[in-house]
Amino acid sequence: MTAISFSQILASPLLARLLVLACATAIFLIVRRKDTEGQAAAFIATIGLLVMRDLLVMLFPIAELQNLSDIFYFGFALFIFLAPFKKARIPLIAVLVVNVVVAALYLSTIFAGFAAIPGWGVGALLVADAAFMALMGLLNSRDAERGSHHIVSDSWIFSTAVLMVYAVLALALGHGSAVFEGLIVPVSYGWLVAAGLVGMNILDQQTLAAVSYYEAAIDSLYNLSFRVGTVLKGSFSTEDVIASMNEVIVEETGADGGSIYLVDEFDDVIIAKALSGSFPPPFLLPESLPRKQNRVESFMRHAQFRLGETVLGEVAKTGKNLYAADVAADGRFPGNGEEDFLRLSSFMAVPLMVEDKIIGVSAVSRSRPGTPFGEADFDRLKLLANFGTLAVSNFFSFLEATERNSIEQTAGIAAEIQRTIIPKKLPQFQSLAIGAYSSPARGVSGDYYDLIRTREDKIVGVIGDVAGKGVSAALIMVMIRSILHLITNTNRDMATVLDWVNKGIAGKIDMDHYATLGLIAINIVTGELEYANASHQPLLIYRRASDMVETIDMKSVPIGVERSTTYQRKALRLYDGDIAVLYTDGIVEVLNEQGKQFGRKNLSQLIARHKDLSPKDIVGRIKQEVSKFIGTARQHDDQTVLVFKMKL
Amino acid sequence: MELKIRKNGNNYIIDVNGEMDLYNSYKLKELVMKMLEKKVEHFIINLENVDYIDSSGIGALIYICSTIKKMNFRLIITNIHGSVKKVIELTKLMGYFPITNSIEEAILQMEE
Amino acid sequence: MSDKTYLSDIKEIRVNENSPLFDKTGMLYKEFPSDYRQIRYFTLLIVQSAPLEIKEINLLEQQISEVIKNAVKHGNQCDLAKKVKVWYSFDSTHAHLIVQDEGPGFKDLEKWNDFNRKRLEILSAQDFEKLADFVSFRTLKSDDNDGGNALFAALEYWNGGFVFNDSRNAVAMLKKYPQKKHAIT
Numbered sequence: 001m002t003a004i005s006f007s008q009i010l011a012s013p014l015l016a017r018l019l020v021l022a023c024a025t026a027i028f029l030i031v032r033r034k035d036t037e038g039q040a041a042a043f044i045a046t047i048g049l050l051v052m053r054d055l056l057v058m059l060f061p062i063a064e065l066q067n068l069s070d071i072f073y074f075g076f077a078l079f080i081f082l083a084p085f086k087k088a089r090i091p092l093i094a095v096l097v098v099n100v101v102v103a104a105l106y107l108s109t110i111f112a113g114f115a116a117i118p119g120w121g122v123g124a125l126l127v128a129d130a131a132f133m134a135l136m137g138l139l140n141s142r143d144a145e146r147g148s149h150h151i152v153s154d155s156w157i158f159s160t161a162v163l164m165v166y167a168v169l170a171l172a173l174g175h176g177s178a179v180f181e182g183l184i185v186p187v188s189y190g191w192l193v194a195a196g197l198v199g200m201n202i203l204d205q206q207t208l209a210a211v212s213y214y215e216a217a218i219d220s221l222y223n224l225s226f227r228v229g230t231v232l233k234g235s236f237s238t239e240d241v242i243a244s245m246n247e248v249i250v251e252e253t254g255a256d257g258g259s260i261y262l263v264d265e266f267d268d269v270i271i272a273k274a275l276s277g278s279f280p281p282p283f284l285l286p287e288s289l290p291r292k293q294n295r296v297e298s299f300m301r302h303a304q305f306r307l308g309e310t311v312l313g314e315v316a317k318t319g320k321n322l323y324a325a326d327v328a329a330d331g332r333f334p335g336n337g338e339e340d341f342l343r344l345s346s347f348m349a350v351p352l353m354v355e356d357k358i359i360g361v362s363a364v365s366r367s368r369p370g371t372p373f374g375e376a377d378f379d380r381l382k383l384l385a386n387f388g389t390l391a392v393s394n395f396f397s398f399l400e401a402t403e404r405n406s407i408e409q410t411a412g413i414a415a416e417i418q419r420t421i422i423p424k425k426l427p428q429f430q431s432l433a434i435g436a437y438s439s440p441a442r443g444v445s446g447d448y449y450d451l452i453r454t455r456e457d458k459i460v461g462v463i464g465d466v467a468g469k470g471v472s473a474a475l476i477m478v479m480i481r482s483i484l485h486l487i488t489n490t491n492r493d494m495a496t497v498l499d500w501v502n503k504g505i506a507g508k509i510d511m512d513h514y515a516t517l518g519l520i521a522i523n524i525v526t527g528e529l530e531y532a533n534a535s536h537q538p539l540l541i542y543r544r545a546s547d548m549v550e551t552i553d554m555k556s557v558p559i560g561v562e563r564s565t566t567y568q569r570k571a572l573r574l575y576d577g578d579i580a581v582l583y584t585d586g587i588v589e590v591l592n593e594q595g596k597q598f599g600r601k602n603l604s605q606l607i608a609r610h611k612d613l614s615p616k617d618i619v620g621r622i623k624q625e626v627s628k629f630i631g632t633a634r635q636h637d638d639q640t641v642l643v644f645k646m647k648l
Numbered sequence: 649m650e651l652k653i654r655k656n657g658n659n660y661i662i663d664v665n666g667e668m669d670l671y672n673s674y675k676l677k678e679l680v681m682k683m684l685e686k687k688v689e690h691f692i693i694n695l696e697n698v699d700y701i702d703s704s705g706i707g708a709l710i711y712i713c714s715t716i717k718k719m720n721f722r723l724i725i726t727n728i729h730g731s732v733k734k735v736i737e738l739t740k741l742m743g744y745f746p747i748t749n750s751i752e753e754a755i756l757q758m759e760e
Numbered sequence: 761m762s763d764k765t766y767l768s769d770i771k772e773i774r775v776n777e778n779s780p781l782f783d784k785t786g787m788l789y790k791e792f793p794s795d796y797r798q799i800r801y802f803t804l805l806i807v808q809s810a811p812l813e814i815k816e817i818n819l820l821e822q823q824i825s826e827v828i829k830n831a832v833k834h835g836n837q838c839d840l841a842k843k844v845k846v847w848y849s850f851d852s853t854h855a856h857l858i859v860q861d862e863g864p865g866f867k868d869l870e871k872w873n874d875f876n877r878k879r880l881e882i883l884s885a886q887d888f889e890k891l892a893d894f895v896s897f898r899t900l901k902s903d904d905n906d907g908g909n910a911l912f913a914a915l916e917y918w919n920g921g922f923v924f925n926d927s928r929n930a931v932a933m934l935k936k937y938p939q940k941k942h943a944i945t
Contacts, residue, residue, distance in 0.1 A: 298748075302749060467801060468804055469812065514801040561798055561801055669825075674905065699818060700821075702822050702825060702826060702907070703826055703829075703910035703913070706909050707905075707909060710907070710909070731816055731818040734816065735913055738912070739909045739912045740883055740916075743886065
């Protein structure tokens, strides 16, 4: 044992060795972070062994220790380079056993004095080990997978060479040699550094490859978003959107053609929504279909299958991907013929999913033989199908929400239209008082009422019920109102007015265009009354003289049914205290909780009961009574009442 | 319902506008009969602007189809959509009527 | 492909006075004179109570108009004095209707079922030649304006049942609307 001083350490070969080992350690620590196969760990263990060995040797510079440690050193190296290869396992174990045996014998030589192994014996063993490593490396490299890079497979050549040189020089020079200790050994550790660098290079390559893969994937996603987005901006049609998604998928997978199918909203069928390029049928065509290109293409463009029917229906039903790189070898595809447009060489189909629901299938095909779809193409298809579906379904959820919105919006528009045509103020006269109320059942009312001052002495009361709901009903209302306002101040009788309204509406419009109408024209000076009716509820007149309510009706047909309909009128007269009432179905046909109708009789009695009240108050009472009658039952129909009271 | 006629080569295209219901379907029948008298042999009935059809309308189409078949002339019905398509599907006549999805396809098929 | 009819799918018009479809509780009611000109108007009066969210409301309107037409024309012979009574109820999941006329009833119901059965057999064999004779059901009373195909569609459309009473002058039907599978239309 020699005392150690700092300068001695500096001068000793330990520093050089430790520096090299430190470099290698640093490199392998970096590699280890990303190394999934644990090879880095083995290298680091070897480095650790060497560090320990060198420290020990510095403290106890005994050649025997060095020799022994070399056996362990080479044992580790053998393990690193041969363990990854299954075929080399048995020879490896055999060699390691030999090494252990030699080491044991060597130990016994040192301590027990058996001269079993001479000093050069270890060296010979090391050379043999190195040779063995070289041989195995050669054999294994022939078996190695093409293209896969591992530290071991990429560095075995120079590592083995360096170790071989080490071993030979160890044998020739021995550990006693200063050149060996000071130069050869530290430099030889360089193979660890080199191996580490090889490892880092491999990691770099992998990172680059991944980056390049993701770049391509992102490019394709961008392409998809851009194309589909452009279509979405211009068109809300599903066909256009799905068609552009299909085109991008065909392009990005390098397919010859492709098609997208969507599951029907309600039935268990999938229907082709887009087709582009050459997409031969992956199933048997019906016998009756002529095998001509345009007929087949037309058939495929509109094809539909039940879930489970044909390979496409299978994908739609099970949600399992279909990847048939070589269609000819795949038993699921019946041939339809050898013509270009019927031949299929490679095929892929994936389900389109929204959350957990299968909403469709995207399929692509190649026709030219010898050009199968690769794994990368399959990955690309899955990526684009998923992303595309997500984007498109988000859009359609948005559309659905706006459609619901627009249903509410159209109700809003209809209500607006109505607001503008319902009379804001009821005209009142010395001799004639008027009351009115209108209450819609749900949203927009189909009821219409109006009061038109046609002459100094004449007022026309209108009541109507337009069939249908929403904007079209509101528009019919507007048309009727316009016509009425135009013609009531001609001196025509009310029957003629109805004729003209009817001719203005019937047979001209494509949408639903029916309405009932009741018209009364009252002369506020004389009390003369003219009544015409187009299938509306009959007029009720309370007569003060007899304290009775008369029902004035006529057989007629609603406005809009037939252009040729002619309408009738009745001429009557109102006297002081008489009350004329126009109303809609919603009043007399309203049901209470027991399902009984309010009825015209009830209404008549109600009017008679309140004969002394003003029209405004009579209307109020009617409203009250009907409300009481309904109770908790729902109001199904719009309710409107118009009351006229004569005060001559 | 309005009916318009236009020509494309030997093909006469009848554009139907409006609803084919129990009140007006007879008009299409009458028109086709008149055209047959005038020796028209190739008919394409375009239902692009028809949103409503009932059993009378289907009946008119059936009558027209069978008459034209009997005379060995050609008929194709195109552009059916929405509830019109639905009604033809419900009556299971999709295979009975010669139907194409567009006028272009109809003209192609006529030439075969 | 979707036109194929499997023999097990053959439907027929049934007669069952006690069917729950004839239960009128909670239904609204309207009655009409048997005026042929107003058939579409009457239909509109009924359909306007249906919620706006029902898809294909056009189709519902058409199917209802067929039943009312049958009642007006074949049941009541377009006699203005005779009434057509309609009970109806709608919501977003179903449409339920009962239509009754004052006529002698659908006497040829059994003949119709036989005719339809033959028709469906011919369809499942895809024999379009023979089909020509089975596209329209005609009786002595049929005229030029009768398509003879309304009931074929009705049996398919009213998927909750389509059933007559014992006198065959009232028919009850139910349409169940499936809930949408997904938003993409």
